Amino acid sequence: MVRDSLLAVALTLAAVTGGAQAPSRAPDIYFAPTRHNIADAMLSLASVGPHDVVFDLGSGDGRIVILAAQKYGAIGVGVEIDPLLVQRSRQVAREGAVAHRVTFTEGDLFAADISPATVVTLYLNHSTNLRLEPKLKRELRPGTRIVSHQFPIGRWVPERTVMVDGVPLFLWTVPAR
Ligand SMILES: C[S@@+](CC[C@H](N)C(=O)[O-])C[C@H]1O[C@@H](n2cnc3c(N)ncnc32)[C@H](O)[C@@H]1O
Numbered sequence: 001m002v003r004d005s006l007l008a009v010a011l012t013l014a015a016v017t018g019g020a021q022a023p024s025r026a027p028d029i030y031f032a033p034t035r036h037n038i039a040d041a042m043l044s045l046a047s048v049g050p051h052d053v054v055f056d057l058g059s060g061d062g063r064i065v066i067l068a069a070q071k072y073g074a075i076g077v078g079v080e081i082d083p084l085l086v087q088r089s090r091q092v093a094r095e096g097a098v099a100h101r102v103t104f105t106e107g108d109l110f111a112a113d114i115s116p117a118t119v120v121t122l123y124l125n126h127s128t129n130l131r132l133e134p135k136l137k138r139e140l141r142p143g144t145r146i147v148s149h150q151f152p153i154g155r156w157v158p159e160r161t162v163m164v165d166g167v168p169l170f171l172w173t174v175p176a177r
Helices: 002-017 036-045 063-072 083-095 127-137
Strands: 054-055 075-080 102-106 118-123 145-151 158-165 167-173
Touching: 002 063, 036 063, 036 075, 036 118, 036 167, 063 075, 063 083, 063 102, 063 118, 075 083, 083 102, 083 167, 118 127
Parallel strands: 054 075, 054 118, 075 102, 118 145
Antiparallel strands: 145 167, 158 167
């Protein structure tokens, strides 16, 4: 009886969520989308073009990498811990006719292989950026551009900072080793 009730609850949840599970661990920061004009300014600040592979670490509903593919012709990769957001991103990519140019991986951004990126976008927070700095410097190839919405990366001095609607966007390029 109890088992049947639990099964019914599980089936209902699966129907509501499309089968997606809860995140494997608590996110380091909760979902808050980057506004469209700011996403566009981030991609423009990084001079994204058709030869780029744009990784958004903590990709939310996928909007930054989808825009990178749609407007700039780039390949996009989103890494997102919340399976529901991954599912939504894939759907938006299909609806936006760029599913063949973008990939969404469900998982922890700290465990992701980011070495193929030529551009990395971030909208995280101070402490997560600080923890991410060694990984960015260790795994990204020299010349890879990093753009962060609102938050600096520790004491790493950005090469450019622009303000869009009162929000700072920071740009770095991974130096030669
Ligand atoms: C502030 S939102 C930004 C979403 C998107 N990048 C944008 O700018 O619209 C941060 C996202 O990071 C995800 N996130 C937080 N911690 C994460 C982790 N350790 N690994 C992967 N994704 C994570 C959250 O679920 C959330 O969707």
